[in-house]
Amino acid sequence: MKVPNDIIIRSVTKVAVVIILTFAINLFISGHHHPGGGFIGGLAFSSALILLFLAFDIETVRKNIPVDFKVVAALGVLISVLTGIGGMIFNMPFLTQDFDYFELPIFGKTELATAVLFDIGVALAVIGTSLTIILSIGDDR
C-alpha cells in the first residue's frame, strides 16, 4: 500500500510563499507610476494563500490566518467607497484623488497619494472575493 506523502511540495511552499508575497507587495507599491496596482497585487497575494491551501489543508491555514474572507471583501469595498466620498467633502466630484510631496524622516522627499488608500480597498476586495470563491468550490465536502 503506497502511502502518499507530500514533503517536497511542503518544503518548496515554505520558501516560495515568501517570494510570492514579496512580489505581490512589490506589484502593489509600484502601481502608481509603473505596471501593477491594487487588482493584480491582490491577485498575486491570493495566489500565495491558495498555494498555502494546496500544500497544507484548510484547518491548519485557518488556524494560523484566523480571518473571515467575506469580511475582508466587504471591508475592502467599504474603504474604497469611503475614499471616494472623501473627495466629495472638499466640494469635488466623487472619487477625486489628490497627491502632494512631504518630507519624511528616512525616505526624504516622498510623494504621498490618496489613490493608495483606494488601491488598498481594491486589493482587500480582490483577496476576499477570490479566496471565498476558491474555498467555496474547492472544499471536499
Place this chain on the structure above:
Amino acid sequence: MINFILICSLLFLTFSILAISYRLVVGPSAPDRIQALDALGVNLIAGVAIFSVFLRSVAFFEIILLIGILSFIGTIALAKFIERGVVIEHKRSE
C-alpha cells in the same frame, strides 16, 4: 543580425506553441494535458523574454514572474487532483 535571430526564435516558439496546443486539445489522457499546459507556460515566458530583448525594455519582467507563479500553482493543483482526487483537503490526511 541580432534582430533576425530574435525574430527566428519567436517564429520557432510559435511553432512550438501550436504543437503544444494540438497536444492540449487532442491529448488522450489528463496527464498529457497537464504537461502541455506547463510547457505552454514555459513557452510563453520564453516568448515574453525574447520580446523584451527585442524591444530593449525591462517593462515586461514582472509579467514573466507572474506567468511563472500562475503556471506553477496550476500545475500543482491539477497534479494533486489526479493523485488525490481532491484539490484542497479539509483535514490533514496522515
